[in-house]
Amino acid sequence: MSRPALRAVETVSPPEPLAAATAEVIQLAPRAAASTLGWLKPKAVAFATSVVPPLLMVALLLLIWEILCSGSNASLPPPSRVWKEASDLILDPFFVNGSQDIGLGWRVLTSLQRVAIGFGLSAIVGILVGTLVGQSTWAMRGLDPIFQVLRTVPPLAWLPISLAAFRDANPSAIFVIFITAIWPILINTSVGIRNIPQDYRNVSAVLRLNQFEFFWKIMLPSAAPYIFTGLRIGVGLAWLAIVAAEMLTGGVGIGFFIWDAWNSSKLPDIIIALVYIGLVGFILDRLIAALATVVTRGTAAN
Amino acid sequence: MAKQVPYLLVEQVEKTFIRNGIANNVLSDINVAIEAGEYVSIIGHSGCGKSTLLNIIAGLTPATTGAVLLENKEVNDPGPDRAVVFQNHSLLPWLTVYDNVRMAVDKVFSGRKSKAERHDWTMHKLDLVHMVHARDRRPGEISGGMKQRVGIARALAMEPKILLLDEPFGALDALTRAHLQDSVMQIHATLKNTMIMITHDVDEAVLLSDRIIMMTNGPSATIGEILEVNLPRPRRRLELVSNATYIKAREAVLKFLYERHAFVEAA
Numbered sequence: 001m002s003r004p005a006l007r008a009v010e011t012v013s014p015p016e017p018l019a020a021a022t023a024e025v026i027q028l029a030p031r032a033a034a035s036t037l038g039w040l041k042p043k044a045v046a047f048a049t050s051v052v053p054p055l056l057m058v059a060l061l062l063l064i065w066e067i068l069c070s071g072s073n074a075s076l077p078p079p080s081r082v083w084k085e086a087s088d089l090i091l092d093p094f095f096v097n098g099s100q101d102i103g104l105g106w107r108v109l110t111s112l113q114r115v116a117i118g119f120g121l122s123a124i125v126g127i128l129v130g131t132l133v134g135q136s137t138w139a140m141r142g143l144d145p146i147f148q149v150l151r152t153v154p155p156l157a158w159l160p161i162s163l164a165a166f167r168d169a170n171p172s173a174i175f176v177i178f179i180t181a182i183w184p185i186l187i188n189t190s191v192g193i194r195n196i197p198q199d200y201r202n203v204s205a206v207l208r209l210n211q212f213e214f215f216w217k218i219m220l221p222s223a224a225p226y227i228f229t230g231l232r233i234g235v236g237l238a239w240l241a242i243v244a245a246e247m248l249t250g251g252v253g254i255g256f257f258i259w260d261a262w263n264s265s266k267l268p269d270i271i272i273a274l275v276y277i278g279l280v281g282f283i284l285d286r287l288i289a290a291l292a293t294v295v296t297r298g299t300a301a302n
Numbered sequence: 303m304a305k306q307v308p309y310l311l312v313e314q315v316e317k318t319f320i321r322n323g324i325a326n327n328v329l330s331d332i333n334v335a336i337e338a339g340e341y342v343s344i345i346g347h348s349g350c351g352k353s354t355l356l357n358i359i360a361g362l363t364p365a366t367t368g369a370v371l372l373e374n375k376e377v378n379d380p381g382p383d384r385a386v387v388f389q390n391h392s393l394l395p396w397l398t399v400y401d402n403v404r405m406a407v408d409k410v411f412s413g414r415k416s417k418a419e420r421h422d423w424t425m426h427k428l429d430l431v432h433m434v435h436a437r438d439r440r441p442g443e444i445s446g447g448m449k450q451r452v453g454i455a456r457a458l459a460m461e462p463k464i465l466l467l468d469e470p471f472g473a474l475d476a477l478t479r480a481h482l483q484d485s486v487m488q489i490h491a492t493l494k495n496t497m498i499m500i501t502h503d504v505d506e507a508v509l510l511s512d513r514i515i516m517m518t519n520g521p522s523a524t525i526g527e528i529l530e531v532n533l534p535r536p537r538r539r540l541e542l543v544s545n546a547t548y549i550k551a552r553e554a555v556l557k558f559l560y561e562r563h564a565f566v567e568a569a
Contacts, residue, residue, distance in 0.1 A: 199392035202362055205380040207409045207460070217405065221396040296396070 086268035111253040118177025119238045126182045130189025151183035155241035169249035180241040181234035192226025228292035239281045308335035315368035330522040339494045343507040346517030347565040382410045385462035389469045391449040393441040400437040403456045427459040447478035467499040508551045
């Protein structure tokens, strides 16, 4: 009973698989050949789509700038003149020709050192005080209004008073960084601590975690996404503040370099310094963001 | 049983929440004794205070009056001797499955077990709930049923005197739920733990429990009735469908919940 049926299937089936097979071979062959290239291609495309548009825009903006500033009575130098007069600053960032004549790389590093100290201090103090404020209702009631007022004070308004207190330019500049960067860190940390789910508190209660264990194992990881948001805003503000502070305090930093260049009417130098500052600020922001994704992985997913 | 001290004794427990100066009596006159190795379910309509009762036993919520005695000692604070399996699993999302359990093991057995022993203990508990294969994954990467398994493993890892389960299968789909119920029955048969489970599922209560505590509606909810389920173990859900004792027990709970203490919709 089954045999005729089977035979019927056998006799009917050959043409179809054959057709399908030939069709598939034609389809598969180029795919197999392109496997290595196929692996590279999406990456190359992704790279091109993320790099080419900004490069094109930069070229376009430079062109517009060149056209706008090419007149003989233009007040600002066109990019061609910037390159002609200040290309040494770009090409060799680490030259040393004397105590005040050094490459922009060294100046940026000096400024970064100040930022590192000031921002590091504000991160430590901000996270600790933020934890306290987030934990205690009374600390929040007492301190939060004060913080909300202090955080609106512009960075440079702190400078005279810190110069009076420290009687030295360098610690004053660091203090300005500290006091500028601390508020977003502190406020974000306290919000993160306040938002720790009751579930996690219950878990730690059942496990009888002590205060210290609770802080390290529950609080910090749970509030980490908030803390890193604060750190990212903070590092941006710190970099904004250091340039302004250095303009006034002098020394070797990138901020003073701009002020110095202005006083000696070297506009191309100022433009190059601006590019440096922008790029370094961008890198700082990316660094904190990258650190955040490493440290807080898995936290956002629940 | 007359003179002997029960394993867990809940005595004259009453709970009143005071919110904005208005007292709200949630539980009153709760008295129950639970023996070692017993599986007890607490069932009742939502809002009847069954979660509050479990939290009082866990020590997470203090009772207004009355006391909870475990092995004749009063317990007021939460502790690993009364491990809780939370309704929404409460795993720490930044830790892997293994680390979630290991954290509990490290805390409870620090000084009592060596590092290698603690590792073996963690792996053993993960094995009990069949989660060894996912040990390096994070809670965000596993399904709801798997998360609850890890939650159970973490609670078991504390080697609790009593395991408290707060609607452990409430957020799961029916098939996963049945699967986990079987796992819990298996664990109960192997480890002979004392378990108290909150549920609002009649079948689940009858299938798993030795006794079912039925709560009246709030406010001032109390224990309405306690039903003994005299079904032999191991129990198999398919065989029980036509079992007369099972059907009777099920009917008794349903009648209690929907005839005598029907849920009154609070507008």
